[in-house]
Amino acid sequence: MAAAVLSSCLALPTKLKNISFNSTCSASSSSSSHCPTFRSLSFSSALSHDVFNEGCLSMSRVRRPIGHLIVCEAASNKKADSAEKRARQAEKRRIYNKARKSEIGTRMKKVLEALDDLRKKPDAQAEEVLPIEKLIAEAYSVIDKAVKVGTLHRNTGARRKSRLARRKKAVEIHHGWYTPAPAGATAS
Numbered sequence: 001m002a003a004a005v006l007s008s009c010l011a012l013p014t015k016l017k018n019i020s021f022n023s024t025c026s027a028s029s030s031s032s033s034h035c036p037t038f039r040s041l042s043f044s045s046a047l048s049h050d051v052f053n054e055g056c057l058s059m060s061r062v063r064r065p066i067g068h069l070i071v072c073e074a075a076s077n078k079k080a081d082s083a084e085k086r087a088r089q090a091e092k093r094r095i096y097n098k099a100r101k102s103e104i105g106t107r108m109k110k111v112l113e114a115l116d117d118l119r120k121k122p123d124a125q126a127e128e129v130l131p132i133e134k135l136i137a138e139a140y141s142v143i144d145k146a147v148k149v150g151t152l153h154r155n156t157g158a159r160r161k162s163r164l165a166r167r168k169k170a171v172e173i174h175h176g177w178y179t180p181a182p183a184g185a186t187a188s
Contacts, residue, residue: 100146100149103142104160108163108164111132111135111136111139112164114131114135115167119171124175129172133168136165140161144157
C-alpha cells in the first residue's frame with residue numbers, strides 16, 4: 001500500500017490542493033490495525049513539482065487515536081545557508097591560492113632556467129649572476145608572502161628557497177666563482 005502511495009506522490013501534478021486514497025480492506029478486517037483507512041492528504045497551493053525532483057520524499061505512518069495517517073513530506077536537499085557561504089569562501093580561497101602558487105612556480109622556473117643557461121655558458125662572468133640574484137630575491141618575496149598568508153606551509157617555503165640557493169651555489173662552484181670551505185675546517 002505504501003508503494004502505491006509513494007508512486008502516487010511522485011506522479012503529482014505541479015500544484016495540488018487535495019488528494020485522497022481509499023483502502024481496499026474488507027469489513028471484517030477494517031477493525032484490524034493492519035488495514036488503515038486513508039481519508040486525504042493535503043498540500044499547500046505553493047507546492048511545485050520541482051520540490052519532488054530536487055529533494056527527497058519521505059513517507060511515514062502516524063498512529064492517531066481515531067485511525068492511521070500516512071504523512072508525505074517533501075524536503076529539498078538544499079544546503080544550509082552557512083554551508084553555502086563556506087562553499088563560496090572555499091572556492092574563493094582555492095582560486096586565490098591557485099594563482100599565488102602558479103606565480104611561485106613561474107618565478108622559480110625563470111630563476112632555474114636562467115641558472116641553467118648561465119651554467120652552460122663557457123665564458124660566463126661573475127657579474128652575470130647579479131640579474132639572477134634579483135630574480136631570486138623576487139621569488140623569495142613571493143614565497144614569503146605565500147607562507148605568511150597560509151597558502152604554503154613554512155617548511156615548503158623554506159624548501160623552495162633552499163632549492164634556489166643551492167642551484168645558485170652549484171653554478172658559482174661550477175664556474176669557480178665560489179670555493180666551499182673544506183669539511184673539517186670551522187670558521188673561528
